Amino acid sequence: MDRSLVRDYMTTDVVVLRPDDGFKEIVRALADRGVSGAPVVSETGRVMGVVSEADLLHKEAFMPVAEEPRRYFASRSSTRAAQARSAADTAADLMHTPAITVTMDTPITRAARTMAVQGIKRLPVVGDDGALVGIISRADVMGVFLAPDEELRREVISEVIERSLWEDPERIRVEVRDGVVTLSGRLASKSLIPVTVALTQSIDGVVDVIDELSYERDDMAFARREQRRSLCG
Structure with a gap:
């Protein structure tokens, strides 16, 4: 199936921080470009970590009002961990590491799921040598999930039901909302159900899959019996 990859959506004009960049340099770099975080990159271009607004808030939270305007960061924290982090002065000290990264050939849906599961807003994109080549953000991947429902339905039928499984589309009902x-209907064998669900989930734009499929033959029971027989052998 034709799959959208990170390379199709990533931004190559990336705000980059150096390990020894100071707090105010970081704030200025993010504010000037209107971004909420940036990767910290070594002299060889390898991603060392990521500094985000949340990391900077720990520092800002404990500054005297006169030292730094409150325009760019408004949240406050009073935890001990935040107070300890407020002592950090450079990108190397502030950054979260190791950075969670993706490659240019990572499926865009996997990148979106990674951001959702990890609760992060951006992922540095690295090449085969680990060097930074771009960045992808939540905003970049949102368009993937805007495909019309009817378009997704047609793709599931043509790519999954007909092309991959060679099943009669009249036997499988596909509804998209x-x-x-x-997915509902009867497949020839039980082992095809997880395959069908996985193939459907892999289609760009599919948010989730509800499995209501049944089967005619439990080929998995036969496989289990054969396995037990070989173990008892």
Whole structure:
């Protein structure tokens, strides 16, 4: 199946921080470009970590009001961890490491899921040598999930049901609502159900899959019996 990759959506004009960049330099760099975080990169171009607004807030939270304007960061924290982090003065001290990264050939849906699961807003994109080549953000991947429901339905039928499984589309009912695909009907064998669900989930734009599939033959039970027989052998 044709898959959208990170290379199709990433930004190559990246705000880059150096390990010895100071707090105010970091704030200025992010504010000037209107971004909420940036990768910290070594002299060889390798990603060392990421500094985000949240990292800077720990520092800002404990500064005297006269030292730094409050325009750019408004949140406050009073935890001990935040107070300890407020002592950091450079990108190397402030950054979160190791950085979670993706490659240019990572499927865009996997990048989106990674950001959702990890609760982060951006992922540095690295080449085969680990050097930074771009960055992808939540805003970059949102367009993937805007495909019309009917378009997704047609793709599930043509790419999954017909092309991959060679199944009669009349046997499998495909419904799509707000990107959520519901599959129902009867497949020839039980082992095809997880395959069908996985292939459907891999389609760009599919938000989730609801499995209501049944089967005619439990080929997995036969495989289990054969496995037990070989173990008892």
